[in-house]
Amino acid sequence: MGGHSRQFEDLGGDLLIKLRLLDLRAAALCRLAPALAEGFEELVHQARNLASALRTQNCRSRTVPSPMPEITRREFLKLGAAGTAGMALVPLANPLGFDVAAAKKRALDLRISGAKEVHSICPYCAVGCALIAYTKEANGKTQLLQIEGDPDSPVNEGRLCPKGASAMQLATSVRRVEAPMYRAPGSTSWEKKDWDFVLDKIAQNIKASRDNTFVAQDANGNVVNRTEGIAFAGGAAFSSEEGYFATKLMRGLGLIHLEQQARV
Ligand code: SF4
Incomplete structure (x- = not known):
């Protein structure tokens, strides 16, 4: 996939647009037939997880060899067709070898689940990469759980260099100097x-x-x-x-x- 990451991103964008269109159509359909709503929501949820996993995988594939099998445009469009077929409540196929159910469970188990998102900027250099800090209140204190790159930032698109990726240690390292x-x-x-x-x-x-x-x-x-x-x-x-x-x-x-x- 290495040299085709830009086309792959375009295809991912196409899929997300299709999902939004499906959402709109589904809303109208579910008003007519409420019993369909639950099944359709589950289908769209799984498809969204898959699209998200594809985008993440593509991002990683720029720096490390991808364990994901090759995907052709034809196969990808088949996936879009599978989403459209979902209007008839056909369970989503798994053409890429991902276990979307496992991915969904993993997302629910994340320790940042339910945490407050605070947007910030990496303090280390003039690039100014955007960060998201995840915090939770515990025993009357704010606990910092995780810091990661902000995927919505046009500056770093979710990425951080090794210094930025260790920004959490600014707050949590036992070697932090806390007084002059x-x-x-x-x-x-x-x-x-x-x-x-x-x-x-x-x-x-x-x-x-x-x-x-x-x-x-x-x-x-x-x-x-x-x-x-x-x-x-x-x-x-x-x-x-x-x-x-x-x-x-x-x-x-x-x-x-x-x-x-x-x-x-
Ligand atoms: S993450 Fe790295 S490149 Fe980005 S602002 Fe921080 S130090 Fe600079």
Whole structure:
């Protein structure tokens, strides 16, 4: 399937459109014959599971060899025809070798079942991949269950690089540093400090560096009022507003060495 993933995606899209049309027709049919409703809903549910499994499988097939058998356009269209035949309540055939019942049970057993979805952005780099964090309330605390790529994002379409895929460890790793750490000049060990201490320390060091390296005039007598002893680098986790504010602050101090990892 490797080189045909784009055509395969198109076919998957065709199937989903057909399912939506079937949904509309079924709604009208079931109003006329309520007894048909349950059987038809089950059929559409199974077909949706299958379409979803196909899309996921196609996504994986771009990076790893697929264990799924080859499928031709003709076979795929047969599957669409099977869905149409479902209007007569014929059980969905299993032409691809998937056990849709097992897939359905597995979906019901997911530990994120019933969890709250929170949309976020990976903090690691300027690509800005979209994430979904799954949380649950337990014993009055919010428990983070899982973080994964957002399949609806046009940026990453559900994918994450290894750094983004480990984003959950930012919150749950036992090695996470939860307080500022300070190493005094000449010391070989780190001490845990509170935020007041480190913010005061940063302010004192910035003032000392600025005072010591401030340039009021250049060699030609031009007024420049700049600070050459401090540089600033903004991270990708900055929002646009934070980046704007940081730039204003640094320029106000006279910094000329500024860099920002921009999101585009
Ligand atoms: S998942 Fe990877 S590529 Fe995407 S924003 Fe995070 S670090 Fe960057």
